[in-house]
Amino acid sequence: MMAGFILIAVAAFFFPGVILRTKSIASGRKGPAIFQPWKDIAVLLRKGSVFSDTTSLIFRIAPSVTLATITGAMLLLPFAEQKAVLSFEGDFILFAYLLALGKFFTIIAALDTGSSFEGMGASREALFSMLVEPAFFILIATFAMFTGYTSFSVIFNHFFITGNDYVLIYSIIGAYLLVQIAMVENSRLPVDDPKTHLELTMIHEVMILDYSGFDKALIHVGTYLKFALYGSLIYNLVVPAGWNVILQTGLFFAVQALFAMVIGFTESFRARNKMNKNPKFILTLTSIALIAFMVILILTEKLA
Template sequence: MLSFALIFIAAIFFSGIISRTKSIFSGRKGPGIMQPIKDIIRLFRKGAVYSQTSSFVFQIAPTIYFSSVVMAMLIVPFGQSKGLISFNGDFIFFAYVLALGKFFSIISALDTGSSFGGMGASREALYSMFAEPAFFILIGSLALLTGHSSFQEIFSALHLGSYITYALAILATFVLLMIAMIENSRMPIDDPKTHLELTMIHEVMILENSGFDLGLILSAGCLKFAIYGALIVNLFIGIFPYEYTIPLFFITQFLIAITIGTIESFMARFRMGHNAQFIFALTSVSLLIFFGALLILGKFI
């Protein structure tokens, strides 16, 4: 329950901090930190325009996408406190619940009959598929290392053995951060700030969405960032008491947001053809973590 509340709070500020960082780096005055949330709230109050081509899939998809993110949020733990849902292998459930949301957002993009939708949908499906093994090998290795298989148990047992595990946690941070970028279609995979048609993945997928539905999609995006941020925080906090971990949670989320903003300010988007290689390279980083886990367990003898 604690993690749910914390993620929710972090999600409110996350996008704002990213855009604020970007505006500072580019020397603009820029919008306030609360601007993305204000946008979402305004979208919730707006009417909607639906494509004549679209069917019920297009209408229900944003709701399912949002629900899947909320469901995933329930699984994420915080230090000692479990998520609302916690069982052995819950990270598999986590990944597959998010997959349902992805499934629907992809088919809703195809529902409009626009070539933009198809373009975004195809790429979203491809890139998220490539990111999948990185996540599974990462959590699988941590499960191997700790001997547990639920998020909460893995994270709380991670640093009980030795301090080398912090090195693994840093590698894992990189992987999770990149997965967060892929999942949210940010730089260097996709550029959210260019003109709509040129943002090749996520923005073109949601091109036809408007009003309440768009609000749901955008808020799901904010939550997704905060969820991955929370996973990263969990990699480090272990079983520390709450008075340290809660401030640490917000500091880390803040740092992650700033990092993302910085990356977006100084990097250009990859060529589409290179994305797949880049994403697949994440899997090799995950494999490094696996070998690290084997080393710590002393299986390499």
């Protein structure tokens, strides 16, 4: 039962390091070691904290709330033929809304500092994550329509045994879409650039400017876990659940590594979108989700 949860936690240890390595190799640098991001977290945990006078309780509890929502969401994802810790009809609704709860707190915590930089980041993050919501739900609705089930565990178990060979088409569109949604949700390129040095061009980074020490460590842990969370979702979509468990475990890490490398390469060879192009970019994801929906309509022979 706990396999999905533990594997995501383990993958989160390698994930940020793989992204960093990919980026450094792509740009011809030597780069940091794989575990450097976690060493940074250890450093943060040893440090004290500075809080702004303006902030209130909200600013202090927000990172803990966000991390709690992400661990909650991790409990909902299955691995191979094993069901998730919590598996019920409509668990994906809880998944999406839990992550939204975390985002809600991140946004209000940014507004809590009274800084115009952070207000700006909060406004952008709120807008972009609002726009990406329909894409995820249309994607899941298409799964539900195709398999006839409404729970992550059961959907993924039945996805490949429907006997329909064209399912691979859908699997690929779905995986592509999930990668893009994960990029938006985790504030990475092309929507947001975590390495930009100017507050005015940041989205997520500017929201957490005032954090330090323990709370900042929690935020980073949350981000890494969220990456692995989406990686696990993608893995479930592309690897049939019936295969051998050892092979599955290997493939799980392979998919996670591939996902991290995709992020690394994207960030090496692509520039961030102009800020006012972002809504268009995100809404395109919704239209791709609608195309996936059409594909399924054809596959299930509703649309001849």
